[in-house]
Amino acid sequence: MKVAIPKERRAQERRVAASPETVKKLKGLGLDVIVESGAGAGASYPDQLYADAGAVIGHDPKALLGDADIVLKVQRPLIGGEGELDELALLKPGALLIGILSPYGEPESLKAYAQAGVTAFAMELVPRITRAQSMDVLSSQSNLAGYRAVLDAAHEFGRAFPMMMTAAGTVPPARCLVMGVGVAGLQAIATARRLGAIVSATDVRPAVKEQVQSLGATFVAVEDEEFKQAETAGGYAKEMSAEYKAKQAALIAETIKKQDIVITTALIPGRKAPVLVSAEMVASMKPGAVIVDLAVEQGGNVDGAKKGEVVITANGVKIVGHLNVPSRIAVDASALYARNLFHLLQSLFDKKSGEFTIPWTDEIVKGIALTRDGQIIHPAFAAAPAAGNAD
Numbered sequence: 408m409k410v411a412i413p414k415e416r417r418a419q420e421r422r423v424a425a426s427p428e429t430v431k432k433l434k435g436l437g438l439d440v441i442v443e444s445g446a447g448a449g450a451s452y453p454d455q456l457y458a459d460a461g462a463v464i465g466h467d468p469k470a471l472l473g474d475a476d477i478v479l480k481v482q483r484p485l486i487g488g489e490g491e492l493d494e495l496a497l498l499k500p501g502a503l504l505i506g507i508l509s510p511y512g513e514p515e516s517l518k519a520y521a522q523a524g525v526t527a528f529a530m531e532l533v534p535r536i537t538r539a540q541s542m543d544v545l546s547s548q549s550n551l552a553g554y555r556a557v558l559d560a561a562h563e564f565g566r567a568f569p570m571m572m573t574a575a576g577t578v579p580p581a582r583c584l585v586m587g588v589g590v591a592g593l594q595a596i597a598t599a600r601r602l603g604a605i606v607s608a609t610d611v612r613p614a615v616k617e618q619v620q621s622l623g624a625t626f627v628a629v630e631d632e633e634f635k636q637a638e639t640a641g642g643y644a645k646e647m648s649a650e651y652k653a654k655q656a657a658l659i660a661e662t663i664k665k666q667d668i669v670i671t672t673a674l675i676p677g678r679k680a681p682v683l684v685s686a687e688m689v690a691s692m693k694p695g696a697v698i699v700d701l702a703v704e705q706g707g708n709v710d711g712a713k714k715g716e717v718v719i720t721a722n723g724v725k726i727v728g729h730l731n732v733p734s735r736i737a738v739d740a741s742a743l744y745a746r747n748l749f750h751l752l753q754s755l756f757d758k759k760s761g762e763f764t765i766p767w768t769d770e771i772v773k774g775i776a777l778t779r780d781g782q783i784i785h786p787a788f789a790a791a792p793a794a795g796n797a798d
Contacts, residue, residue: 411475421449500524553594569603694723
């Protein structure tokens, strides 16, 4: 069975779907691994490292993709006129495509996968259960995004983070507010603390209060009855009422005036990111303050944030909207993502027979499988027309 690791061709993407470490492990499962030449360049993995790990280096992407039984990607394949190479058209019917496929943001691509006869697995839909932790792409990539967000803030900030006492006088510590305390937010808190900032954090989920405090940060939230029930069974934040949003916004408006750094990370799966920082809040901040919006690709948490840009407001506040933040730390992001993929593939091998088989009734497979046999099968998207119904 052949596994292909093509070069990522979408803009801003430096990650790769396999590392030399995981190539060795995939070989250990009995899989033949073909890596496209240059696929690992952005993550500091030259072709020779893959070859040393046992991979074949492919120079023709058409042959590499067309002959593969399993295709591992970071981002979804190029389709139609999205680039010079129509990657999806090259996949053979029945091939298994695994990657971060953005089914909510790009629902039309599901129809294309079904029409191509491809079995598509979306890694960002891995259920958050104990057994799937090693496959949790959102956690592995968000962790690094939270870290990188603080470094990006430090780069744009015109002052130091820690308090410094010198003969010439004392430099006060920076004040940092983290909005949204998921995986990215927790790592942002920890990183800002390591750099010496005074950190506070806010979230609508009551369960994160102790986590915030355990990292040495101050928790900021309106703690009413709605707040106490503001978390889904899957650990995500619920959409809050307009009344709660107004009370929380008033509290944050007072808090944000004192901040030097704000990191926003709030996302709701399948929906536009909630606006947490209004234009009025931005206008109330000090000149030289920095806001990093990690949700900018899903509409943004900050009024005035622009995708792929650093905006400087009239009052001198910088709003950072970098795209694909995990790719900005591509070496580690690739290594962790590659392990996520390996653990998934390993779970698809029968422990007794050693045969590769997809257990369609398994909770993890049901959570990530988008298409099968020309049909869209994921319950969240199955109402969309499939290949057999297309006109």
